[in-house]
Amino acid sequence: MLIVKPLTIPFKILMDSALLNRLPQHHSKIRFIEDDLTRRKVGFRGEQTLLYHLGFLKDDHYLIFFDLRLQFEEYFFQIDTLILTPHFILIIEVKNFSGTLIFEKHSGQFIRIYQNKEESFPNPLFQVQRHHFLLENLFKQKNLPTIPIEHIVVISNSSTYIKTPSDNLQLYEKVLHSEKIIHKIDQLSRKHSQIKLKSSSLKKISQFLLQNHIPVTPSILELFEIQREEVIKGIQCSSCKKFTMIRKHGKWSCPFCLAQSKNAHEQAILDYLLLIEPTITNKKCQDFILLSNRKIVTNLLTALNLPFSGKDRYRKYHLPPVEYFQDTI
Numbered sequence: 001m002l003i004v005k006p007l008t009i010p011f012k013i014l015m016d017s018a019l020l021n022r023l024p025q026h027h028s029k030i031r032f033i034e035d036d037l038t039r040r041k042v043g044f045r046g047e048q049t050l051l052y053h054l055g056f057l058k059d060d061h062y063l064i065f066f067d068l069r070l071q072f073e074e075y076f077f078q079i080d081t082l083i084l085t086p087h088f089i090l091i092i093e094v095k096n097f098s099g100t101l102i103f104e105k106h107s108g109q110f111i112r113i114y115q116n117k118e119e120s121f122p123n124p125l126f127q128v129q130r131h132h133f134l135l136e137n138l139f140k141q142k143n144l145p146t147i148p149i150e151h152i153v154v155i156s157n158s159s160t161y162i163k164t165p166s167d168n169l170q171l172y173e174k175v176l177h178s179e180k181i182i183h184k185i186d187q188l189s190r191k192h193s194q195i196k197l198k199s200s201s202l203k204k205i206s207q208f209l210l211q212n213h214i215p216v217t218p219s220i221l222e223l224f225e226i227q228r229e230e231v232i233k234g235i236q237c238s239s240c241k242k243f244t245m246i247r248k249h250g251k252w253s254c255p256f257c258l259a260q261s262k263n264a265h266e267q268a269i270l271d272y273l274l275l276i277e278p279t280i281t282n283k284k285c286q287d288f289i290l291l292s293n294r295k296i297v298t299n300l301l302t303a304l305n306l307p308f309s310g311k312d313r314y315r316k317y318h319l320p321p322v323e324y325f326q327d328t329i
């Protein structure tokens, strides 16, 4: 396989973590943010599990795209994983439910039983069918080469029990555990044995998908209805966690525990970009890290190698792409 668009940590995980760290301990929204963070981490782990299994696809004619967000007319849709081959396209919706999953036949209801609790969720099969429909129409609208599209739901947790009535066993063709993904792709390759795309068309579709991916950087404060004044300013001490570090002799030092740091400002600046707004000026940075010295702040900002726009005092430093954060987790 060839990964064209790699799996990256979702921005919302970085944002949730940064926000939890910068809210007062007893803030009323903490519980919701923690729940959201857990849910997103579980989801990300599910995609990592799938990536592991896809690693067994040795052939380079499988082109893999993670987290594509596309638009057809007024509809945005996010495809967890898309596999493009010369024979067909496979859309995969990844779910990381634990417990027992029941797919009702007639009602189309989707029920999860976990820790003796029964809950109904939107049926992921309908979701992936919708993505299929939208992708097909998008391809038609843009006059892209015609290729069969297939869709499946992958349940990443291998101990999850997938249940459906005995007269609905064809469901297992569409809903499967991630360990079965290679077997499924084999089966689809046999079904679509005819080559539909030559390499120039593959390249065309591949470029189309990358160029039409619309990334979204949500405002996490708006999402949780939190005012920016509630976010704690300052440089955090990595030892005692207080936001009180001060600049002394080219270093940050903590007046409480006397810890010192050379780069404690980095997290603060990234926190601003993740939480407050996706660009920062020198002035706003001074205000956020509580250091009113334009020259030092210029040096600190420049050293971070962030993307920027504008000149001199109009310079804005931008939230870097998510790959920038890969090393920080």
Ligand SMILES: [Zn+2]
Pocket (backbone or CB within 6 Å): 237, 238, 239, 240, 241, 242, 254, 255, 256, 257, 258, 259
């Ligand atoms: Zn300290």
